[in-house]
Amino acid sequence: MLDTYPVLIIPYLTSAMGIFLFRQFYMTFPKSLYESAKLDGCTNLKFIVKILMPLTKSAIGAMAVYTFINAWNMYMWPLLVTGSNNMRTVQIGISMLDSIDSQSITLMIAGVVMIIIPSISIFIVGQKQLIRGMFSGAVKG
Known part of the structure; x- marks a missing residue:
């Protein structure tokens, strides 16, 4: 399993910060949104796909930018799990x-400088999503 792409990618798919960010973000949704969708005949899967996912784009964008920059700048994990120069x-x-x-x-x-270019590019493109996603679940009301 060592020296493969999955061992470099999989550890960054989840994080405690991501769980906390999405939990706080979903806590801001009113329960009446779910109840009204149920009254309209919406199933749980349809509620997630049609209502929650479009509303969660800012949090997903923020988490994607944060995760990319974190994974891109990682040094120790790739050093431990890779053996070949390739x-x-x-x-x-x-x-x-x-x-x-x-x-x-x-x-x-x-x-x-060449290493920094992708991180800065991703940050510039996703800056609005990052800020909106980080602060959308922080304030209630």
Whole structure:
């Protein structure tokens, strides 16, 4: 199981922060929303798919941005579960540049700038969703 993509991806699919974020977000929904959907003949699955999921887009977007940035910047887990250079992440590659040639600081800085570009891009694209999703479940009323 080591040295595969699933072992690098699966640990980041859930987190305590994600559970807390969605719990707080769903606590803000009024119970009358569910009751009125039931009166209209909506099943539980249809309620989740047709009503809850569209209303949860901001929380899902916030969690996606947060999870991507967290997983992208992870260093220790990929170092532990990968053995071959083909499966190593870019953060490990940058740290290996330091041990291979310590005189090449410009090469390391260029690598760090290239590593930061996806994180900044995802943050800029999802900034509104991230802020809306983080604060939507925080205030009741």
